[in-house]
Amino acid sequence: MSNRKIEIMDTTLRDGEQTSGVSFSASEKLTISKLLLEELLVDRIEIASARVSDGEFEAVKNICLWAQENNYLDKIEVLTFVDKGVSIDWMLKAGVKVQNLLTKGSLNHLIYQLKKTPEQHFSEIEQVIKLAQENGIATNVYLEDWSNGMRNSQDYVFQYLDFISTQPVKRVMLPDTLGILTPWETNQFISKVRISYPNLHIDFHAHNDYDLATANILEAVKCGVNGLHLTVNGMGERAGNAPIESAVAVIHDFLPEIEINIKESSIYKVSKLVETFSGVRIPHNKPITGDNVFTQTAGIHADGDNKKNLYFSDLLPERFGRKRKYALGKTSGKANIEKNLNELGLKLNDEDLRKVTQRVIELGDRKETVTKEDLPYIISDVLDKSSSYTEKVTVESYVLTHSKGLRPSATISVRIENEVFEENAQGDGQFDAFMNALNKVYKKKKLTLPNLTDYSVRIAPGSNSDALCETTIMWETDNKTFTTRGLDSDQTVCAIIATQKMLNII
Structure with a gap:
């Protein structure tokens, strides 16, 4: 028995772009489209809504030109509206061949938003589908707010499905528009539709408002859906959509009898590119793609x-x-x-x-x-060999100041064996001020400090601003030259640590 194949439709460029503050440029949309189809190997991509803007039109047109040259045009889809053919005209000019027609999947939406009867709505849908067919455009239909429709107006949902079953549509797409479903409800509602309409191609479109999108995707696949709508990094309005990275991992590991086309090894690469283009950072603990999850x-x-x-x-x-x-x-x-x-x-x-x-x-x-x-x-x-000494000198405390328009200063407390000294001095920088204060302490003891002859700081390549740094200082006395090192995330503290080592060596 062969595995059941599930189509993956990525809607990062349409539904994902509804993430607050996100707007992809035309070149970014084309780049992401190429990666989704050629690198990640998704089956279809929904790239825009019709009639949005001139910039969106140009982006769609460019993607369609590329897709036509590379035999992907039947995989490019746009969201359209029941608008007496305005969306169809837009599609023809842009070169798109598949429409995802937004229709009403709940009686509340139909009555209070459109203020129409089911019969009026169905008649207008039929006209749009017919016009699309006459112009060589394939139709999929969204039942907007379908999940609330199944909760509150199932008679209407099944009246709609009875009607749409008679129409030349490729796919019936069932969205949990507000992300309200529990896995149990997803199982019950999808099963009911699947049993009643065994020949319909059913897509499920999950939102993540209760953080249940991936769990709902799993239940939908168990109950016989033919396709899933996902977004890279779970991008989308409010809490986002079902993330492609989590859905793919869950299906591969928990439903091995299900076949999906996605190339797992490319997920991270595509995820990071979308993160860069969108400006929406991936949480460190996000499954699969977060920085910390492995x-x-x-x-x-x-x-x-x-x-x-x-x-x-x-x-x-x-x-x-x-x-x-x-x-x-x-x-x-x-x-x-x-x-x-x-x-x-x-x-x-x-x-x-x-x-x-x-x-x-x-x-x-x-x-x-x-x-x-x-x-x-x-x-x-x-393992610094210069650290092998008996510690007789400690820098007990210090206050370093650096202010615009004022010379840096340092106040220090140094313990030499059992005696504590406090001094204050200014300098050309914080460490210079520290050394000047230290010189005052050693003059009281009638001691002379070595000359500082070289000073270098190293930070690990690719580090952040809180990286550990290593300061190496070369000192010179009358009879020898030696180096000491200090390690800390603060460069001045590094130098003070290296200096304390020097004080104990002398």
């Missing part, structure tokens, strides 16, 4: 992955063109560190690994995430 943070999970992949599931990141990561922070264990060191081609003995792990945990208490790229700096700091 990142193990707890050390016990990394350890379990080392021992027969105990924390793996069927949602392997490689399916979606991604890689598993092991976060570094206060919950890290040795296994997390080792996973990241392996990726960098580094290996430490047990004692050094313990020291590095402890340093990562300390840093994680102050900085939310330590990156893999930070590790070489942490290793350098922890």
